[in-house]
Amino acid sequence: MSHFATIAVSILFDGLAYAMFLFITSVGLSVTMGLMGFVNLAHGAFAMCGGFFVVSLTRSLGVPFIPSLIIASVAVGAISVPFERYLYRQLYKSTDLEQVLLTIGLAFMAIATFTYFYGPIPKSVPLPDWLEGDVNLGFRAFPSYRAFLIVIGAALIAALWYAFEKTNIGAKIRAAVDNRRMAESVGINVDRLFTLTFALGSGLAALGGGLAIQLFGLTPSFAVLYLVLFLVVVAVGGLGSLKGTLLAALVIGIIDTGGKYAFPVAGNLFIYAITVIVLLIKPAGFYGRE
Amino acid sequence: MKIFRWLGLAALALTVGGTAQAATIKIGVVLPYSGANADLGHQIDKAFDLYVKLHAKDIAPHKVQIIKRDEGPPTGAQAKRVTTELITNDKVPLVTGFVFSPSAIALAPVINQAKVPMVIANAGTAWITKLSPYYVRLSFSMWHPAFPMGPYAYDKLGCKTATVAYTDFPPGKDSVLAFKTGFEKAGGKVTLSIPMGSPVQVPDFTPFFQRIKDAHPDCMYVFVPSGAHATGVMKAYGELGLRKAGIKLIGPMDLVPDNKLQDMGDAAIGTIVMGHYAVDLDNAANKKFKEEWHKAYGPDSYPDFMSAAGWDTMHAIFDTIKKLNGNLSDAKKVVAALEGWSTDGPRGHVMIDPKTRDIVEDEHAMEVYRKPDGKLGEKIIGTTKAVHDECKILKVGRCK
Numbered sequence: 001m002s003h004f005a006t007i008a009v010s011i012l013f014d015g016l017a018y019a020m021f022l023f024i025t026s027v028g029l030s031v032t033m034g035l036m037g038f039v040n041l042a043h044g045a046f047a048m049c050g051g052f053f054v055v056s057l058t059r060s061l062g063v064p065f066i067p068s069l070i071i072a073s074v075a076v077g078a079i080s081v082p083f084e085r086y087l088y089r090q091l092y093k094s095t096d097l098e099q100v101l102l103t104i105g106l107a108f109m110a111i112a113t114f115t116y117f118y119g120p121i122p123k124s125v126p127l128p129d130w131l132e133g134d135v136n137l138g139f140r141a142f143p144s145y146r147a148f149l150i151v152i153g154a155a156l157i158a159a160l161w162y163a164f165e166k167t168n169i170g171a172k173i174r175a176a177v178d179n180r181r182m183a184e185s186v187g188i189n190v191d192r193l194f195t196l197t198f199a200l201g202s203g204l205a206a207l208g209g210g211l212a213i214q215l216f217g218l219t220p221s222f223a224v225l226y227l228v229l230f231l232v233v234v235a236v237g238g239l240g241s242l243k244g245t246l247l248a249a250l251v252i253g254i255i256d257t258g259g260k261y262a263f264p265v266a267g268n269l270f271i272y273a274i275t276v277i278v279l280l281i282k283p284a285g286f287y288g289r290e
Numbered sequence: 291m292k293i294f295r296w297l298g299l300a301a302l303a304l305t306v307g308g309t310a311q312a313a314t315i316k317i318g319v320v321l322p323y324s325g326a327n328a329d330l331g332h333q334i335d336k337a338f339d340l341y342v343k344l345h346a347k348d349i350a351p352h353k354v355q356i357i358k359r360d361e362g363p364p365t366g367a368q369a370k371r372v373t374t375e376l377i378t379n380d381k382v383p384l385v386t387g388f389v390f391s392p393s394a395i396a397l398a399p400v401i402n403q404a405k406v407p408m409v410i411a412n413a414g415t416a417w418i419t420k421l422s423p424y425y426v427r428l429s430f431s432m433w434h435p436a437f438p439m440g441p442y443a444y445d446k447l448g449c450k451t452a453t454v455a456y457t458d459f460p461p462g463k464d465s466v467l468a469f470k471t472g473f474e475k476a477g478g479k480v481t482l483s484i485p486m487g488s489p490v491q492v493p494d495f496t497p498f499f500q501r502i503k504d505a506h507p508d509c510m511y512v513f514v515p516s517g518a519h520a521t522g523v524m525k526a527y528g529e530l531g532l533r534k535a536g537i538k539l540i541g542p543m544d545l546v547p548d549n550k551l552q553d554m555g556d557a558a559i560g561t562i563v564m565g566h567y568a569v570d571l572d573n574a575a576n577k578k579f580k581e582e583w584h585k586a587y588g589p590d591s592y593p594d595f596m597s598a599a600g601w602d603t604m605h606a607i608f609d610t611i612k613k614l615n616g617n618l619s620d621a622k623k624v625v626a627a628l629e630g631w632s633t634d635g636p637r638g639h640v641m642i643d644p645k646t647r648d649i650v651e652d653e654h655a656m657e658v659y660r661k662p663d664g665k666l667g668e669k670i671i672g673t674t675k676a677v678h679d680e681c682k683i684l685k686v687g688r689c690k
Contacts, residue, residue: 007504014496111324120328122518124525124553134531143529146496216492217521221325225491260497264484267458 006140011258017146019253020153021215025208025226026233027160027245028201034177034240036194038088039096041103043205043230045110045223050076050206051213052114052220055123065127069210077203084198089191107223114220122217125210145214152211156204157246164242173197177240232271236278238288247286248278312351313616317607318376318385320369320393321411322361327489327517330389330596331361333549334411337593337600338387340586341608349608352616357382361389364459364489364515366396373397377404383618384409386603389596390489391415391460398422405621409628411603412596415460416468416681417688419648424621426628426647428606428640429599431679432464432513435542435564438653438674439511440472443540446655446672447562449473449509451481452540453502456513458485465513465542468681473511481507492518495526502537503530509538516544516596521554528557538562546658548594551666558666561658566651567595567637568668576636598636606631606642639676646682653677 029043053072057063063071087106091099131148134141164170176183176190184190209222216222233252237244252271259270278285319338321331335358342354357380362368369388376382377400385401386409388394394413398421401408407424416431443449452473456462462485470480482505487493502510510532514523524546527539539545543565546558569580569592579601583593593601610627611618618624625647632641640651655672681689 010500011497014494014500018494018496115324115328120332121549122329122521122553124521124555132528134529141531143496143531145529214525215494215522217518217525219329219518221328257494257497260493261501264486264498264501267485267487 007261010140010142011261012254013142013150014146015254015257016153016250017149017253018257019249020149021208021211022229022233022253023153023246023249024156024211025205026230026237026249027242028198028204029230030234030237030245031173031177031197031240031242032194032201033234034238035173035180035190035197036092037239038092039099039103040088041100041227042083042106042110042223043103043201044225044227045107046076046080046202047205047209047212048114048218048220048222049079049110049209050203051209051218051222052118052123053206054210054213055118055125055218058125059123065125065131068125069207072210073203073207076206077199080202081195081199084195088198104224107227111220111223114223118220120219120221122219123213124217125213127214149211160242169193169196229271232275234285236275236285238282238285241285241287244285244287251278312353314353314355315384315611315616315618316355316357316380316382318373318380318382318387319356319358320361320373320376320385320387321358322363322389323358324360325363327364327389327515329549330412330515330517331387333547333594333596334387334389334600334603336583336587336591337597338411338604340582341601341604343586344582345605345608349611349616352611354608354611361387361393364390364392366390366392369393370396370400374400377406382406383621384607384624386607387411388413391418391464394418394425395421395460398425401425407618407621407624407628409603409607411600413461415464416679416686417464419646419679420682420689423647424625426606426625426642428603428642428649429596430566430651431648431681432461432542433468433679433681434566434649434651434677435653436465436468436511436513437472437680438677439540439542439564439655440469440474440478441476442564442655442672442674443469443509443511444473444476444478447509447538447540449478449507449538449540451479451507452509452511453482453484453505453507454480454511454513455484455486455498455502457489457515457519458487459489461515462489462513464681466511467686469511471684471686472680481505486514489515489519492522495522496530499526499530499532503532503535506535507537509540512539512541512545514544516547516550516594520545520547521550524554524557524561528555533557533560540564543567543595543656546668547596548592548668551658551668554666558658559660562655562671563658563668564653564655565595566640566653567598568654568656568670569593570667570669571636571638571654573634573636573638575634575638579636593636595637602633602635602637602640605633605635609633641676643678646679648679648682650676650678 057068237248359372454466629644656668
């Protein structure tokens with residue numbers, strides 16, 4: 001294989017892995033924003049919380065990495081329910097500013113709480129051996145952890161696509177995103193639906209947080225550090241759209257990786273350039289409704 | 291009646307004189323206590339607290355009152371605000387701390403106008419000390435470890451070509467410039483220079499390191515802030531199999547901070563850094579320092595190069611208080627007292643160069659290895675004695 005083809009494949013691979021992380025972490029944010037128009041800046045805090053659960057489970061309780069990821073996602077999904085029921089719900093009818101103030105406040109409180117218990121030093125997790133090495137595809141070796149990210153991402157996309165497109169609940173969610181009042185009129189319990197999707201989104205964020213430890217190291221500030229990135233993915237993809245979030249994650253993940261490889265001097269320029277261009281042409285994002 | 295008035299005045303003079311003799315000296319400490327780099331602040335904060343606790347009696351009858359403020363993110367804005375408040379509201383006669391170079395750079399006009407000495411406990415961009423006659427640096431310049439690393443990598447590690455990669459802010463640029471200068475002087479060639487984003491977020495290092503892997507140099511010199519970035523570098527370096535590809539990882543000691551070393555795992559083994567401190571450094575002062583540290587903060591907490599510099603910083607401040615008998619009101623006298631100050635601290639023998647107000651210290655090449663007890667450690671494989679800031683000697687760029 002020629003030199004350039006090898007480089008292209010490796011950028012595609014690394015970009016894809018990065019895109020999967022972005023997708024997993026952002027999709028919940030997109031759905032909650034699309035469904036309720038609620039600006040949830042504490043989304044990153046749920047991701048960070050998931051990450052620390054994984055750290056505690058693996059380091060202190062000796063649970064292996066993969067089961068820890070699952071337990072953390074379910075636990076954070078469950079924990080997010082009372083937040084939605086008792087805090088978020090109060091502000092559904094309020095202005096964006098009030099929602100932003102509540103949720104960014106929650107994020108800061110989460111940072112302080114986790115710093116108190118875990119300290120500010122970055123944490124890492126012990127990985128199983130099969131995730132530590134690399135997979136050799138003949139022309140080039142790829143880190144197994146990145147391959148693992150891609151596999152998990154693909155599996156989740158398939159599962160989410162099936163749930164959204166083929167199940168009754170998925171149809172209800174789509175209906176509620178499209179036209180909430182109409183959906184309520186035909187008897188769909190949008191409130192309960194929202195609690196469900198909120199828990200699902202938070203659980204996925206927690207999964208993303210757990211997966212991110214190996215990429216970035218985990219500190220309590222994870223809650224806000226990468227929030228801009230998630231919001232960019234949601235905005236570029238279009239609120240509430242699964243397809244849009246996926247496409248945005250892919251475009252941003254791959255172009256950012258390629259840009260960093262070829263023109264490191266440009267820094268974060270690529271991410272923001274894509275955002276500006278896409279939003280200029282399609283102000284509601286790839287698959288958002290104008 | 292006159293006699294009473296005289297007596298009263300004398301009594302008054304005695305009281306005033308008495309308080310002047312046993313002064314409470316306010317010291318403003320500015321360190322990052324929040325955010326992604328909070329642990330850097332804590333490493334120095336713990337050293338400060340420990341020194342003050344153990345040595346409070348040394349400056350009797352004087353006392354110090356430490357006023358702590360949050361330096362915030364590595365952008366300088368918050369540091370400038372809180373330090374200005376310390377000087378104008380709390381009227382501190384001296385400020386110390388300062389992890390980030392942007393903080394020290396942003397504060398130069400404030401310090402010059404207020405004439406309040408700043409004793410820098412970390413911020414390492416070489417030309418910072420040029421910005422104000424009231425800056426005294428106890429930590430290091432980026433050139434201290436980076437410049438000697440150049441000839442060491444070429445002569446001892448067999449690196450003929452090198453790639454440099456750095457976090458894109460002043461100390462990062464400074465560190466790679468220093469390495470490049472030393473390395474190319476020795477005969478090596480830097481083939482590629484990669485900026486890796488801002489210090490605020492840890493980036494995904496993979497695309498940068500993939501590029502280095504494809505360029506295939508003998509060595510890669512990496513500078514990142516010693517917080518979460520360092521852990522990220524090690525993970526990407528390990529994941530991409532760069533060591534297997536024959537590319538040695540070298541850098542300043544920020545790359546393997548002692549308090550994060552144990553979490554870095556096997557990927558870190560074989561990394562060679564240049565620095566002035568490691569937990570395992572063998573000298574009497576360091577033994578004592580480590581012992582007191584573990585006693586105060588538990589067996590799992592380790593001091594690192596920042597803590598060692600923090601300890602010496604507080605030591606220098608205490609010695610100055612003693613020397614000036616508690617009166618720090620004259621900034622010129624404070625700076626003069628610090629010039630030429632020296633000690634045998636945890637880092638070994640260090641001294642403030644009176645010409646540059648910057649530190650003179652030994653630099654050690656250290657290799658990460660697995661100790662017999664299973665923990666990771668750094669062993670010294672070479673030492674350069676009494677290193678000055680080469681940037682100011684060679685008058686490079688803003689060090690003129």
